[in-house]
Amino acid sequence: MANQRSAPVYRNLLRIRFPVGAVTSIAHRVSGVLMFASLPLLIYLLDISLQDSAGFDRAVEYLQTGWLRAVSVIVAWSLFHHLLSGIRFLLIDVGHGLSLPHARRSAWLVNIAALVMTLAWLWWML
């Protein structure tokens, strides 16, 4: 009886093997939390940008400062990854790509495409 309860618990991150689907899944969570955390900043920028043309210029100026550029890259990655992996989860929900090879391939595709889109954002921003 005791043995039934003792499923292995790995708290050591180095001993956990992460298949690609798990990486996509945890990244979906991380990106969601990051976007939640960025809400006040994004709304603040929206606020000043819509007040008047001086406020708009100020918002654009802010977005060109170093640390806000870094934040915008993180938010852009979060948005792209969350959107793509979200579409993947919705497709899996309705029964598309359920087999392991398909699921693994779409997980890779999502992770890589999100990075490529983030690079495109970075390139567009600079």
Place this chain on the structure above:
Amino acid sequence: MSRPTHGLRDWLLQRLTAVYLACFLIYLMAHFYNQPHHDYRQWHDWITHPAMTVASAVFILAVLIHGWVGMRDVVLDYVHTLSLRLMVLSLIALLLTGSGLWALQILLLAAA
């Protein structure tokens, strides 16, 4: 915390809001891809177009629902102490409600 939870309802809400959020975000990205540079006038006129104001208000509401269900799921998975859990959940609810009201106010003031 002892009241029944609404797992299936929340599961469905999360997916319905996800579909709306995805459509709106893809529209946003297409817009900025076609027109990367705005001046204040273009930016203001675009946001305050009646269709855009309505779509944005629905977007804000969808973000609130989607963000609440998602953040709550994360907290329930990682925060196990009841008092801490309640505190974190209240903080998230406060932040989401505040953000939503703030964003709606910006939208309505701009459109007025």
